[in-house]
Amino acid sequence: MKIEQIYTGCLAQGAYYIVSEGEAAIIDPLREIKPYTDRLTKDGVALKYIFETHFHADFVSGHLDLSKATGAPIVYGPTAQPAFDSTVATDGQVFNIGKVTITALHTPGHTMESTTYLLKDESGKDVAIFSGDTLFLGDVGRPDLAQKAASMTQEDLAGMLYDSLTQKIMPLADDVTVYPAHGAGSACGKNMQKETVDTLGNQKRTNYALNQPDKASFIQAVTEGLSAPPGYFGMNVAMNKLGYESFDAVMAKGKTALSPNAFESAAEETGALILDTRNSGAFSQGFIPNSINIGLKGDFAPWVGAMIVDVKQPLLLVVEDDTIEEAITRLSRVGFDNVIGYLDGGFEAWKKEGKETDTVDRITAADFAARINEQSTIIDVRKDGEYAAEHVDGAYHRPLALINEWIKDINPEEHFFVHCAGGYRSMIAASILQARGYRNFSEVDGGYNAIAKTEVPKTDFVCQTKVLK
Template structure:
C-alpha cells in the first residue's frame, strides 16, 4: 500500500492517491487532475476509483474530469443524491483495491452526507492502518458544522457522534488523512501539519477533549469565522457534476477597444489581478482589485458575483491563465478573456483610468495625530480587529463591505486598512464602484503601521495562511 498526497496551496486542500501494485484510487480530487495522472503514470498505476468523502463546499471537485479521462468508478455517499452515475455507499459498505479493504463510516457533521474511508492493508495485518476522513477530523481541529443555515447545532451534535462513536473507535496508531490543512476556512484553526494519528488527536485535539456534547456544540457554533459565498455554491455544483474544463471556451486576448466595449456591458465585470500598488497607480473604472498573489481563490469566490462574465486585467497572458485555474477551482467558469497589452496598452489607446491613492504608515499616523477629518475602515476579520486596531477605525470585514458601504458617507474622505494592503485594496475597489469619491488605501496595512512603531503587532499576520502565491500572511 502506497499513499501519495497532493497539496493545493491556495485552497489548503489535501487529496490523495491510494495505490497497490497496479491500481489506485484518488481521494477527494480537485478539478485540475494532471497531478493525479502524472503520479499514476510515474507509479505505473491505473486509476480505478475516485472516492469522495462529501460534496466539498470550498472547491470544485475533479471527479467528473477523472471519469472522463480514466473511466474510474466514482464512489460517493448515497445520501449525497448525485446526479451522475456513481457507486453510492453508506455505513458498513466495503470494497477492495488489490490487498486493501476500504470500509465506509458515515461521519456527518461538517456536511449531512459526509463519510470516511477506513483502509485495512491485508498484506500486513487485519487492523485499520489509515482513514481518509475528509472534513470531519483535521489535525488539531474538526470540520465546522455551520455551513447549512439553521442546522448548525444539529450537525454539531452529529459531528460529536461521528467523532466519539466512530473515528475514535479506530486504533490509536491509525493514520489520519484529512482533506484540508492550515489556511482552510472549513474549520476554525487547523494545524499546519498535514497528517496525524487517531491517538495523537485523542490526546491533543481541543474538539475531542471538550466537556461533553453540549460543550462541543457551543464551541463549534459560537464565534466561527465567516464562510465565503462560494461555500454555498460549490457543493451543489459537485452534486450535479461540474462542467468538464475541456468544454469551457479558451481565454481570449481582447485589444483595448474591444475590451472597453465588453466592460460596458452590465453582464460583465472587470477583475484586476495585479498587485495593489499597480492597481492604485491606474486601473479601469469600476474594476475589482484582487491580487493574484493574495488568497486569490477564496476572495474571488467570496466577492465576485457568480452570474457575471469575467474580464481579466493582468501583467501577462501567463498570469491570466493562472488566474483562470484558480477561478475554475471555486466555480467561476464564466471567464471571457484578458486585456491584451495590459494597462499600458489601455493608456496608449487613450481610454479612461481611475487611481487609488496609497497612504503610507507615517502619513496615516500624522493624520491620526493631527485629528484630521476622515473615516478609517478596517476590513480585517473581527478577531483580527479585536487583537489590535487604530482607535478611529470602524470594523467592516472585506466581505461585508459589499453591503455595509451604505452605512458610510460616499463624500467623506475614506481610508481603508487591513493586514497588508491587499484586502483593503479589494474593499476600496468596491467603494469606488459605489461612487465613493475620496478613497485611499493604507499601503502595508496594520503590519506596516506596527512595524513603524505606531501600533500593536498583528498576531494573525504571522500565521501560515496559504495563498496562491509565495506569501504566507493573512490575505
C-alpha cells in the same frame, strides 16, 4: 503502498493519491485533472476509484472529468444522491486497491453524506483515515452548511457529528494517521491547526472538539462563534452534486484574447465584471475604471468567492504576463467558470489606446502616521483575530468580507484611511469602494505590518459600536 497528500495552499485543501500493486485511488481531487493523469502515467498505474468524502462547498471537485478521462468510478458515502453515475457505498463497504483496502465509514454531521475512508494495509491493520470535513486537525467540520438541505438545525447536525466521531473515529487506534480535507485558512472550520497531517492519538489529546465532556457541551462548542459561510458555497455544492462544464471547455472560453476595443465592448454588452488580478501596487498606479482588484498572488480564489459570490457572473480578466491559465484554473476551482476573455496585452495595451484609467490614493505608513489625528477615521479590514491582537488606537473594525454591510455607513463627504495587514485586502476594498463611487479615502501601503513600525498609537481589543456617519 504509497500515500501522497497533494496540498493546495490557496484553498487549504488536501487531495490524496494512494497506490498499491499497480492500482490507485484518488480522494477529493481538485478541478484540473492533468496533474493526476500525469502522475498515473508516470507511475504506470491504473486509477481504480475516485473517492469523494462529501459534496464540497468550498471548491469544485475534479471527479467528473477525472472519471471520464480514466474510466474510474466515483464513490460517495451513504445517502448521497448525485445527478450522475456513481457508486453510493454502504456503511462499512470495503474497496480493494492492490493489496490494501479502503472502508467507507459513514460519518454524517458536517453534511448528511459525509464519509470517512479508513485505509488498511496488507495485513489488515488500520493505517489512516481520510476524514474529509468530518475531522480536521484541531477542529471538526462546521455543522451549519447543510442544514437547509437536510431540513435540520445546526444543533441537530452537530449532534450527529458527535455520534459519528465518538462511534466511528474515536475507537480507532491512536497510531492511525489523520488526513483531513482542509487545513488552517479554510472557511470550513474555525480552529484548524497549521499542520496538515497528524496522528489520531494527538488529536484525541489536543482537539478541543474531541475533549468535550458530553454531547451537549460538544454541540455548544462547535456551533458557537461560527461566521456566516461565503455566499458561493451553496453554488459549489450544487455543481459538485449536479455536474458542471468540463475544465477544458472553461479554459478554452476564458483564453479568448480581446483587444482593448473588443474588451471594452464586451464589458458594455455583457455586463461582465472586470477582474484585475495584478498585484496591489501595480493596480493602485493605474487600472480600468470600475474594475475590481483581487491579486492572483494571494488567497485569490477564496476572496473571489467572498466578494463576487455569484459563480455565474460573466468575468473579463486583466492579468500580468503569462498568468491567464493560472487565473482561469484558480477561478474554476471555486466554480467561477464564466470567464469570457482577457485583455490582450494587459493594462499597458489599454493605456496605449488612450482609454480612460483610474488610480487609488495609496500612501505609505509614514505618510499615514504624519496625517492622522484624533479626528481621523480609520477603517481596519482585517479579520477579528487580527484586530483583537492589536490595532491602531480608535480604528473601526470593518472586515473585508462584510464590506457590503458596512459600506453604506460611510460618509462620502468625510475622508478616511483604510488598511489591512499588508495591502492585499485593503486594495480589494479600495477597488470596490471606488467602483461604487467613493473617492474620499487613502489606502495604506504595507498595511498594519508597516504601521506597527511607526509611532502611531496602538491598542489591544476594545469593542467599538460607533457608526461611521
